[in-house]
Amino acid sequence: MDTRRKIIKIAYETFYKQGFHACGVELLAQKAGITKRTLYSHFGSKDGLIAAVLDYRHQDFIERMQNALNQRPADETAEAYLEFIAGWTQENDFCGCLFMHACAEYTDPNSAPYAAAAEHKSQIRQILKNRLDSAQIANADISANRTFLIGEGMIAAAQAGQHDVVKEFQII
Numbered sequence: 001m002d003t004r005r006k007i008i009k010i011a012y013e014t015f016y017k018q019g020f021h022a023c024g025v026e027l028l029a030q031k032a033g034i035t036k037r038t039l040y041s042h043f044g045s046k047d048g049l050i051a052a053v054l055d056y057r058h059q060d061f062i063e064r065m066q067n068a069l070n071q072r073p074a075d076e077t078a079e080a081y082l083e084f085i086a087g088w089t090q091e092n093d094f095c096g097c098l099f100m101h102a103c104a105e106y107t108d109p110n111s112a113p114y115a116a117a118a119e120h121k122s123q124i125r126q127i128l129k130n131r132l133d134s135a136q137i138a139n140a141d142i143s144a145n146r147t148f149l150i151g152e153g154m155i156a157a158a159q160a161g162q163h164d165v166v167k168e169f170q171i172i
Contacts, residue, residue: 004042004052007032012053016095020050020105020113047112050102054116057098062123064088069127074135077128078147085151089158089166096159124148 001009010032014023025046029036043049068084069077088094099117106113125148132140158166 003034003038007034007039007042007049008052008056011049012056012098015050015053016057016098016101019101025049050113051116054098054102054113054120058116058120058123061120062127065124066127069131074131075137077131077135077137078143081128081147082151082154085154086166089154089163094158097155100155100159121148121152124151 007028011023011028014028014031025036025039028046028049029039032039039049043052065081065084068087069080072080099120102113102117108114109118125144128147129141129144132143137143154166
Protein backbone atom coordinates (compact mmCIF):
# COMPACT_ATOMS: atom_id res chain seq x y z
CA MET A 1 0.00 0.00 0.00
CA ASP A 2 1.40 3.40 -0.91
CA THR A 3 2.05 6.03 1.76
CA ARG A 4 -0.84 8.31 0.78
CA ARG A 5 -3.38 5.49 0.94
CA LYS A 6 -1.93 4.26 4.24
CA ILE A 7 -2.29 7.72 5.77
CA ILE A 8 -5.88 8.02 4.54
CA LYS A 9 -6.88 4.63 5.95
CA ILE A 10 -5.29 5.32 9.34
CA ALA A 11 -6.75 8.83 9.47
CA TYR A 12 -10.18 7.45 8.53
CA GLU A 13 -10.08 4.89 11.36
CA THR A 14 -8.86 7.52 13.83
CA PHE A 15 -11.31 10.25 12.83
CA TYR A 16 -14.17 7.73 12.79
CA LYS A 17 -13.51 6.58 16.35
CA GLN A 18 -12.20 9.77 17.94
CA GLY A 19 -13.56 12.67 15.91
CA PHE A 20 -11.98 15.19 13.60
CA HIS A 21 -11.15 17.88 16.15
CA ALA A 22 -9.82 15.40 18.72
CA CYS A 23 -7.10 14.17 16.34
CA GLY A 24 -4.10 16.34 15.74
CA VAL A 25 -1.68 16.03 12.86
CA GLU A 26 1.02 14.78 15.23
CA LEU A 27 -1.18 11.89 16.42
CA LEU A 28 -2.16 10.98 12.87
CA ALA A 29 1.45 11.05 11.66
CA GLN A 30 2.54 8.93 14.64
CA LYS A 31 -0.19 6.33 13.99
CA ALA A 32 0.82 6.19 10.32
CA GLY A 33 4.50 5.84 11.21
CA ILE A 34 5.45 8.96 9.29
CA THR A 35 6.56 12.51 10.01
CA LYS A 36 4.24 15.50 10.01
CA ARG A 37 6.24 16.80 7.07
CA THR A 38 5.33 13.67 5.06
CA LEU A 39 1.67 14.09 5.95
CA TYR A 40 1.73 17.73 4.90
CA SER A 41 3.56 16.89 1.66
CA HIS A 42 0.71 14.54 0.70
CA PHE A 43 -2.27 16.63 1.86
CA GLY A 44 -1.08 20.20 2.42
CA SER A 45 -2.97 20.55 5.69
CA LYS A 46 -5.22 18.72 8.10
CA ASP A 47 -8.16 20.08 6.11
CA GLY A 48 -6.71 18.47 3.00
CA LEU A 49 -6.42 15.17 4.85
CA ILE A 50 -10.01 15.45 6.10
CA ALA A 51 -11.18 16.05 2.53
CA ALA A 52 -9.26 12.99 1.32
CA VAL A 53 -10.68 10.85 4.15
CA LEU A 54 -14.25 11.95 3.41
CA ASP A 55 -13.73 11.20 -0.28
CA TYR A 56 -12.28 7.78 0.60
CA ARG A 57 -15.24 6.99 2.85
CA HIS A 58 -17.73 8.24 0.27
CA GLN A 59 -16.26 6.01 -2.45
CA ASP A 60 -16.13 2.99 -0.12
CA PHE A 61 -19.69 3.45 1.16
CA ILE A 62 -21.20 4.02 -2.28
CA GLU A 63 -19.42 0.96 -3.67
CA ARG A 64 -20.64 -1.22 -0.81
CA MET A 65 -24.15 0.19 -1.09
CA GLN A 66 -24.25 -0.31 -4.87
CA ASN A 67 -23.07 -3.91 -4.46
CA ALA A 68 -25.86 -4.56 -1.95
CA LEU A 69 -28.47 -2.90 -4.14
CA ASN A 70 -27.34 -4.80 -7.21
CA GLN A 71 -28.09 -8.08 -5.45
CA ARG A 72 -31.80 -7.30 -5.73
CA PRO A 73 -34.10 -6.11 -8.53
CA ALA A 74 -34.70 -2.37 -8.78
CA ASP A 75 -38.27 -2.68 -7.52
CA GLU A 76 -36.82 -3.97 -4.22
CA THR A 77 -34.49 -1.00 -3.79
CA ALA A 78 -36.03 0.20 -0.52
CA GLU A 79 -35.79 -3.22 1.10
CA ALA A 80 -32.25 -3.77 -0.20
CA TYR A 81 -31.07 -0.38 1.04
CA LEU A 82 -32.58 -0.72 4.48
CA GLU A 83 -31.21 -4.24 4.88
CA PHE A 84 -27.80 -2.91 3.84
CA ILE A 85 -28.02 -0.16 6.48
CA ALA A 86 -29.22 -2.63 9.14
CA GLY A 87 -26.33 -4.95 8.35
CA TRP A 88 -23.77 -2.15 8.42
CA THR A 89 -24.96 -0.92 11.82
CA GLN A 90 -24.41 -4.42 13.23
CA GLU A 91 -20.74 -4.57 12.18
CA ASN A 92 -18.23 -4.72 15.04
CA ASP A 93 -16.48 -1.51 14.01
CA PHE A 94 -19.68 0.54 13.55
CA CYS A 95 -19.30 3.97 15.18
CA GLY A 96 -22.05 5.80 13.34
CA CYS A 97 -21.89 7.76 10.12
CA LEU A 98 -18.66 9.66 9.47
CA PHE A 99 -20.64 12.22 7.46
CA MET A 100 -23.03 12.84 10.37
CA HIS A 101 -19.94 13.23 12.55
CA ALA A 102 -18.58 15.78 10.08
CA CYS A 103 -21.80 17.81 10.21
CA ALA A 104 -21.77 17.69 14.01
CA GLU A 105 -18.19 18.95 14.20
CA TYR A 106 -18.32 21.38 11.27
CA THR A 107 -21.70 23.06 11.63
CA ASP A 108 -21.06 25.84 9.11
CA PRO A 109 -22.82 24.80 5.88
CA ASN A 110 -20.03 26.56 3.96
CA SER A 111 -17.29 24.41 5.50
CA ALA A 112 -15.74 21.76 3.27
CA PRO A 113 -16.57 18.80 5.57
CA TYR A 114 -20.21 19.87 5.88
CA ALA A 115 -20.47 20.31 2.12
CA ALA A 116 -18.89 16.88 1.54
CA ALA A 117 -21.42 15.33 3.90
CA ALA A 118 -24.32 17.06 2.17
CA GLU A 119 -23.08 15.88 -1.22
CA HIS A 120 -22.64 12.30 0.06
CA LYS A 121 -26.20 12.18 1.38
CA SER A 122 -27.52 13.78 -1.80
CA GLN A 123 -25.82 11.14 -3.94
CA ILE A 124 -27.35 8.34 -1.86
CA ARG A 125 -30.81 9.84 -2.40
CA GLN A 126 -30.13 10.17 -6.13
CA ILE A 127 -29.00 6.55 -6.45
CA LEU A 128 -32.15 5.38 -4.67
CA LYS A 129 -34.33 7.58 -6.88
CA ASN A 130 -32.63 6.42 -10.09
CA ARG A 131 -33.15 2.77 -9.19
CA LEU A 132 -36.78 3.34 -8.27
CA ASP A 133 -37.29 5.33 -11.49
CA SER A 134 -35.81 2.44 -13.48
CA ALA A 135 -38.34 0.11 -11.85
CA GLN A 136 -41.08 2.57 -12.82
CA ILE A 137 -42.14 3.01 -9.19
CA ALA A 138 -44.79 5.73 -8.92
CA ASN A 139 -43.51 8.79 -7.06
CA ALA A 140 -39.97 7.43 -7.08
CA ASP A 141 -38.60 10.66 -5.62
CA ILE A 142 -40.93 10.47 -2.61
CA SER A 143 -40.20 6.77 -2.11
CA ALA A 144 -36.46 7.42 -2.36
CA ASN A 145 -36.65 10.23 0.19
CA ARG A 146 -38.69 8.13 2.61
CA THR A 147 -36.31 5.20 2.27
CA PHE A 148 -33.35 7.51 2.80
CA LEU A 149 -34.92 9.05 5.92
CA ILE A 150 -35.70 5.65 7.43
CA GLY A 151 -32.10 4.61 6.78
CA GLU A 152 -30.79 7.77 8.43
CA GLY A 153 -33.01 7.07 11.44
CA MET A 154 -31.65 3.54 11.63
CA ILE A 155 -28.08 4.86 11.59
CA ALA A 156 -28.86 7.41 14.32
CA ALA A 157 -30.66 4.80 16.44
CA ALA A 158 -27.75 2.37 16.19
CA GLN A 159 -25.27 5.14 16.91
CA ALA A 160 -27.26 5.88 20.08
CA GLY A 161 -27.01 2.26 21.20
CA GLN A 162 -30.37 1.06 19.91
CA HIS A 163 -28.90 -1.80 17.86
CA ASP A 164 -31.70 -4.16 18.90
CA VAL A 165 -34.36 -2.04 17.15
CA VAL A 166 -32.29 -1.78 13.97
CA LYS A 167 -31.40 -5.48 14.04
CA GLU A 168 -35.13 -6.30 14.07
CA PHE A 169 -35.38 -4.82 10.57
CA GLN A 170 -33.29 -7.70 9.21
CA ILE A 171 -35.94 -10.14 10.43
CA ILE A 172 -38.91 -8.39 8.82
